[in-house]
Amino acid sequence: MxxxxxxxxxxxxxxxxxxxxxxxxxxxxxxxxxxxxxxxxxxxxxxxxxxxxxxxxxxxxxxxxxxxxxxxxxxxxxxxxxxxxxxxxxxxxxxxxxxxxxxxxxxxxxxxxxxxxxxxxxxxxxxxxxxxxxxxxxxxxxxxxxxxxxxxxLPSGMAVIPAQLRPVLQRLQGQPPASLEHLSQLAGMSRYQLIRAFRAATGMTPHAYQLNLSVNRARHRLHAGVALADIACELGFADQSHLQRVFKAHAGTTPGRYRG
Structure with missing residues (x-):
């Protein structure tokens, strides 16, 4: 079935x-x-x-x-x-x-x-x-x-965000998507140090965190009736298919089924 x-x-x-x-x-x-x-x-x-x-x-x-x-x-x-x-x-x-x-x-x-x-x-x-x-x-x-x-x-609580990572989180909340190089400069760390510290604090890498934010933004845009191709362009995805793949991996369903 x-x-x-x-x-x-x-x-x-x-x-x-x-x-x-x-x-x-x-x-x-x-x-x-x-x-x-x-x-x-x-x-x-x-x-x-x-x-x-x-x-x-x-x-x-x-x-x-x-x-x-x-x-x-x-x-x-x-x-x-x-x-x-x-x-x-x-x-x-x-x-x-x-x-x-x-x-x-x-x-x-x-x-x-x-x-x-x-x-x-x-x-x-x-x-x-x-x-x-x-x-x-x-x-x-x-x-x-x-x-x-x-x-x-359950052992899933959120850690306190270190001061060095706060500018990174603020930048990730913005648009367009930020490069790892730029984020590492904001934190004053190497790229590898940033990935380790960010994952320890949030449970995600900076890239995964940014994708998760984009999926949550896509949910709101879908509710508002915005076309999928426009959402993909607005949120920095390569194309509509890229958005569909990422959305399904995070939401367990396609954007079309989610919109209803």
Whole structure:
């Protein structure tokens, strides 16, 4: 059976986006989101990998809470299928509504009642129910997560960024993409010293970090209805095919399917 993926968004609930994937073989490169993310494993076994390669096994019924900016990847075991759901929440909105969930480290929950509540809530999001009912169910689930006692922190926290690397991060946030030579000059390091120090602080090389930023920017541009070729040019990709390959490696789906 081929894998399927579907996305839910609502302009009246801009603080939340949801995804359902069934019988998937999709694998992700290490990446991060500007959103707070909650994943639920429905079937199959998978491995959560944190920012420094440390891993935790997940199984059907596991919930994973990933803070904004946390580098991670969650992939099925080799040559297996898995099914999962993924919720993305605006970090500023979450801070105002359920600040207890705004953590530094990812965590895993093995709580059948919470998993069932997540499934019910997400099914409601994908349904024709009203906006108020959907938002109420979302908030009820988030408060239940915040009050859960079955939470296990995962070794995926974000390190403090050294002062030498702050100009590099600021430059990477800008456009157009920066060369490694330019970034090493900003940090006052050799290229190899910069790569090692940057990976130790962020979980990514400067190049991977820049690609991840570009994918997250592409998500917003896709939401806005911008043509894929224009997005590729705007974000510094070689061409549309290059953007498609990078996007799928980070998002587990093509830009077209993500746009919906």
């Amino acid at each position: 081929p894998g399927t993926a579907s996305f839910w968004r609502d302009p009246f609930l801009p603080h939340v986006e949801s995804r359902r994937a069934c019988h998937s073989r999709a694998c992700y490169k290490p990446h991060s989101h500007p959103t707070f993310s909650i994943g639920a494993v429905d079937a199959g076994a998978s491995v959560f990998t944190g920012s420094h390669g440390r891993q935790s096994a997940l199984s059907a019924g596991s919930l994973v809470l990933v803070p904004a900016g946390c580098v991670h990847a969650c992939n099925p075991l080799p040559d297996t299928l898995w099914s999962y759901q993924m919720l993305h929440l605006d970090a500023v909105w979450l801070q105002g509504k359920v600040p207890q969930l705004c953590m530094d480290n990812a965590s895993v929950l093995h709580a059948p009642v919470l998993y069932a509540q997540f499934c019910s809530m997400n099914a409601l999001l994908f349904s024709s129910a009203g906006t108020h009912a959907k938002n109420a169910a979302l908030l009820a689930f988030l408060h239940a997560c915040a009050n859960a006692s079955e939470t296990t922190p």
